[in-house]
Amino acid sequence: MGAVRNISRRSFIKGIGLASGGLIIACNSNPFASEPKDLIEFNPNLFVQLNSDGSLVLVASRSEMGNGVRTSLTSVIADEMEADWKRVSIKQATGDAKYGDQNTDGSRSIRYLYETMRKMGATTRTMLEQAAAKKWEVSVEECSAKDHFVHHTSGKKISFGDLVEIAKTLEVPEEVTFKSKDKFKYIGSYLEGIDVPNYANGSAVFGLDKRVDNMKFVAIKRCPSTFGTAKTFDDSEALKIKGVEKVMQLDRVPRPFGALGGVAVVANNTWAAFQGKDALKVDWDLGANGSYDSDDYMELLTKNVHKKGTVAKESGNVNKAFRKATKIIESTFKAPHLAHAPMEVPNAIAVVNGDTCEVWAPTQDPQTARTEVAEFLGVEKENVTINITFLGGGFGRKSKPDYIVEAVAMAKQLNSPVQVIWSREDDIQQCYFHTVSSQYMKAGIDADGNVSGWLHRYAFPSIMSTFNPAADGPAGWENGSATNMPYLIPDMRVETGKAPAHVRIGWLRSVINIPHGFSVNVFIDELAHAAGKDPLDFRLNMIGTEDRIEGGEGDYKWNTKRFRHVLKQVAKNADWGKKLPEGHAQGIAVQYSFLSYVASVAEVSVKDGKVKVHKVHTVVDCGVAINKNTVESQMEGAAVFGMSLALYGKITAKDGAIEQSNFHDYQMVRMHEAPEIHVEIVDSDEKPTGVGEPGVPVIAPAIVNAVFKATGKRYHSLPLSDHNLV
Amino acid sequence: MTTLNVNGKKHSIDVDPDMPLLWAIRDIIGYTGTKYGCGKGLCGSCMVLMDGQAINSCQMKAATAEGKKIITIEGENKNLQLLQESWVKHNVPQCGFCQPGQLITATALLNSNDNPSERDIENAMSRNICRCGTYQRIKSAIIETVELKNS
Numbered sequence: 114m115g116a117v118r119n120i121s122r123r124s125f126i127k128g129i130g131l132a133s134g135g136l137i138i139a140c141n142s143n144p145f146a147s148e149p150k151d152l153i154e155f156n157p158n159l160f161v162q163l164n165s166d167g168s169l170v171l172v173a174s175r176s177e178m179g180n181g182v183r184t185s186l187t188s189v190i191a192d193e194m195e196a197d198w199k200r201v202s203i204k205q206a207t208g209d210a211k212y213g214d215q216n217t218d219g220s221r222s223i224r225y226l227y228e229t230m231r232k233m234g235a236t237t238r239t240m241l242e243q244a245a246a247k248k249w250e251v252s253v254e255e256c257s258a259k260d261h262f263v264h265h266t267s268g269k270k271i272s273f274g275d276l277v278e279i280a281k282t283l284e285v286p287e288e289v290t291f292k293s294k295d296k297f298k299y300i301g302s303y304l305e306g307i308d309v310p311n312y313a314n315g316s317a318v319f320g321l322d323k324r325v326d327n328m329k330f331v332a333i334k335r336c337p338s339t340f341g342t343a344k345t346f347d348d349s350e351a352l353k354i355k356g357v358e359k360v361m362q363l364d365r366v367p368r369p370f371g372a373l374g375g376v377a378v379v380a381n382n383t384w385a386a387f388q389g390k391d392a393l394k395v396d397w398d399l400g401a402n403g404s405y406d407s408d409d410y411m412e413l414l415t416k417n418v419h420k421k422g423t424v425a426k427e428s429g430n431v432n433k434a435f436r437k438a439t440k441i442i443e444s445t446f447k448a449p450h451l452a453h454a455p456m457e458v459p460n461a462i463a464v465v466n467g468d469t470c471e472v473w474a475p476t477q478d479p480q481t482a483r484t485e486v487a488e489f490l491g492v493e494k495e496n497v498t499i500n501i502t503f504l505g506g507g508f509g510r511k512s513k514p515d516y517i518v519e520a521v522a523m524a525k526q527l528n529s530p531v532q533v534i535w536s537r538e539d540d541i542q543q544c545y546f547h548t549v550s551s552q553y554m555k556a557g558i559d560a561d562g563n564v565s566g567w568l569h570r571y572a573f574p575s576i577m578s579t580f581n582p583a584a585d586g587p588a589g590w591e592n593g594s595a596t597n598m599p600y601l602i603p604d605m606r607v608e609t610g611k612a613p614a615h616v617r618i619g620w621l622r623s624v625i626n627i628p629h630g631f632s633v634n635v636f637i638d639e640l641a642h643a644a645g646k647d648p649l650d651f652r653l654n655m656i657g658t659e660d661r662i663e664g665g666e667g668d669y670k671w672n673t674k675r676f677r678h679v680l681k682q683v684a685k686n687a688d689w690g691k692k693l694p695e696g697h698a699q700g701i702a703v704q705y706s707f708l709s710y711v712a713s714v715a716e717v718s719v720k721d722g723k724v725k726v727h728k729v730h731t732v733v734d735c736g737v738a739i740n741k742n743t744v745e746s747q748m749e750g751a752a753v754f755g756m757s758l759a760l761y762g763k764i765t766a767k768d769g770a771i772e773q774s775n776f777h778d779y780q781m782v783r784m785h786e787a788p789e790i791h792v793e794i795v796d797s798d799e800k801p802t803g804v805g806e807p808g809v810p811v812i813a814p815a816i817v818n819a820v821f822k823a824t825g826k827r828y829h830s831l832p833l834s835d836h837n838l839v
Numbered sequence: 840m841t842t843l844n845v846n847g848k849k850h851s852i853d854v855d856p857d858m859p860l861l862w863a864i865r866d867i868i869g870y871t872g873t874k875y876g877c878g879k880g881l882c883g884s885c886m887v888l889m890d891g892q893a894i895n896s897c898q899m900k901a902a903t904a905e906g907k908k909i910i911t912i913e914g915e916n917k918n919l920q921l922l923q924e925s926w927v928k929h930n931v932p933q934c935g936f937c938q939p940g941q942l943i944t945a946t947a948l949l950n951s952n953d954n955p956s957e958r959d960i961e962n963a964m965s966r967n968i969c970r971c972g973t974y975q976r977i978k979s980a981i982i983e984t985v986e987l988k989n990s
């Protein structure tokens with residue numbers, strides 16, 4: 114943890130956008146930063162500013178996209194500081210390395226920053242107590258902060274604001290004590306999202322809502338196949354449209370997050386730009402991916418998983434275990450590409466002035482955006498400012514700043530401020546797609562009904578292919594959800610097959626845990642059935658009664674105790690095994706991802722061949738839950754997100770082009786289909802872990818397992834609409 | 840010239856007669872609370888009230904809306920205000936992007952039905968997509984608003 118400093122009197126607070134005058138406490142949250150010897154070396158990224166009127170400004174370094182992070186991050190500081198939440202306002206940091214890692218991805222914002230924020234808050238509180246002691250000429254032990262005041266044992270009190278001038282002159286205390294858990298006011302409570310009123314009255318400014326002077330609206334027609342290029346184009350019809358000003362070619366920037374290139378229509382309003390784009394006639398060179406056919410590709414993947422692959426993990430002797438088994442079960446699971454489809458399409462504003470550039474965009478990763486823009490323009494990063502607007506959803510799509518590079522390229526080419534706007538069709542067809550996968554699984558059941566041997570072989574185009582086009586197999590971390598499981602299976606082998614990519618592959622909310630969570634959870638259900646056991650008992654038995662602490666990531670080992678707990682608790686909440694109405698059935702699944710444990714039970718019915726999801730019970734163990742309101746919302750949202758992909762999610766390609774285009778053929782669950790959702794957050798003192806993603810992977814397998822229970826039919830591929838179930 | 844009455848104010852605009860109301864409101868008049876989500880009448884992000892009814896503004900030409908009273912999320916309507924309060928109380932929004940559309944659809948429902956059943960709410964609200972999945976909270980917020988009004 115970095116040092117906390119009092120920088121109230123330092124000149125370098127300019128540039129972070131805080132007005133001078135208040136008490137300003139800063140800290141570097143980067144765990145890898147070396148301890149600064151002097152203030153010149155000190156490169157802080159978290160800031161607390163207390164003004165003499167009592168107002169408190171906290172800088173949020175992470176992006177707000179529905180994850181509630183602007184509220185949860187800052188509430189930790191406010192709680193430790195004994196500040197009144199109502200006095201807090203939040204300033205969004207621009208994209209700058211001085212704010213430490215800002216990538217709002219991987220469900221780790223809270224995990225990375227929790228301890229540091231507590232220290233900042235506790236330090237500020239201690240300094241205010243010291244300031245009061247100094248003012249009253251009493252011992253600091255007699256002073257204690259509470260609700261934006263420092264109180265003296267005699268009963269007198271003084272407001273935080275009135276202590277600013279003295280506190281500014283104090284040294285930062287070396288030792289501070291954290292509040293005990295029972296004293297928390299905001300941490301672990303149900304805080305209302307700080308931005309919620311502005312979402313409800315329409316005043317929150319998303320990327321699409323931002324305007325700058327003299328801004329042109331730009332729509333880009335991109336090649337239907339990935340990395341294809343425009344040979345020639347005819348813009349005569351486009352230029353006839355009222356509002357269209359110019360049509361120009363945009364070159365591809367061949368970097369992982371570079372612009373795809375295409376033909377750009379410049380207009381004085383969005384609609385004219387969209388109309389102009391539709392009116393363009395372009396002759397494309399479809400390039401190497403022009404023959405991509407996702408049905409053929411699925412066949413290829415499936416062929417590859419039915420032959421020996423590359424070993425990712427091996428323990429014991431699988432073949433020997435299979436020979437000992439009395440029953441052998443084999444299944445092949447298939448899951449298609451998915452698109453993120455955040456409600457707000459990708460968009461960005463860029464203004465380029467000589468060798469400086471300013472951007473406004475909904476981005477999850479402003480520093481990568483800054484690097485990409487600086488690289489593209491050939492200027493220093495210091496010349497590039499990335500302003501982060503609200504994000505109308507991200508789900509991983511907005512970690513990839515290709516749309517920002519497009520805006521910068523257009524602004525430069527046109528010598529004018531521009532806003533590049535993707536249509537929904539662009540968004541669904543030109544995404545960084547969630548991978549497509551085929552998985553072969555084989556396991557034996559012995560005479561006692563236990564698993565004897567487990568073989569899991571899968572093939573899917575890797576995210577690494579976006580960075581290295583030659584990558585045709587998973588990166589190590591993409592195996593984690595298959596190799597890092599809590600089940601006691603001594604004889605186990607995990608293998609991977611070849612899968613070259615033909616579209617840009619990206620990460621989508623919960624990433625590889627979607628296909629792995631699906632196959633593993635459905636397969637275990639099949640094994641339980643083959644063994645004649647209840648799926649919950651069978652899982653608990655596979656986990657064992659002993660508390661094993663292993664696997665995991667770095668300091669964060671998983672503990673089988675926590676797996677067992679979420680499973681048992683969700684079964685209890687859902688009243689697992691209870692008598693249900695005719696045609697109804699329950700299914701269960703559990704997944705460890707982003708260091709959190711989630712189990713869900715889905716209750717479904719199948720009537721006239723159609724599935725309805727009535728209820729979802731979820732139990733999540735994410736360590737200390739900072740804002741329970743946010744954790745519950747994220748789990749509710751994850752249930753709907755998981756259900757959309759289970760029921761409808763499928764992106765396919767023919768002749769290199771994506772076949773879906775909008776919400777009629779890439780459907781989302783709507784209110785009348787959405788289940789009743791119950792969430793329980795495990796009370797925990799463990800370090801906080803992921804919340805945004807871990808609720809997703811359990812939903813599809815829980816539904817599929819419930820459908821089996823209801824109908825006796827086992828579905829091995831997603832989505833269920835392919836099986837005429839919706 | 841097309842004259843539109845938006846949130847009680849008249850705006851005369853010179854646009855292509857085919858321009859959808861959505862873009863006239865957002866890009867020309869400048870109320871950006873009304874959102875673009877699909878442009879095809881599929882998601883409800885662009886919902887506005889037209890003479891009290893909820894319509895997808897991406898599907899209506901600006902010219903057709905002449906002479907009608909248009910209310911956006913920034914506008915005033917008693918049910919809208921009540922719903923907004925309830926939205927805050929239930930902490931409905933996640934990313935917030937779909938919420939103006941959701942609120943407008945819910946407002947139109949309450950404008951036409953004093954006591955909607957849960958089924959009525961689901962039917963009306965199924966015109967709107969929320970990718971973040973806030974449906975359960977939306978439903979609770981509407982139900983509470985109805986109860987509050989009827990008590």
Ligand code: FES
Binds near residue numbers: 881882895896897
């Ligand atoms: S933008 Fe009009 S319905 Fe989606």
Ligand code: FES
Binds near residue numbers: 179506933935936938
């Ligand atoms: S709150 Fe994000 S789309 Fe509805």
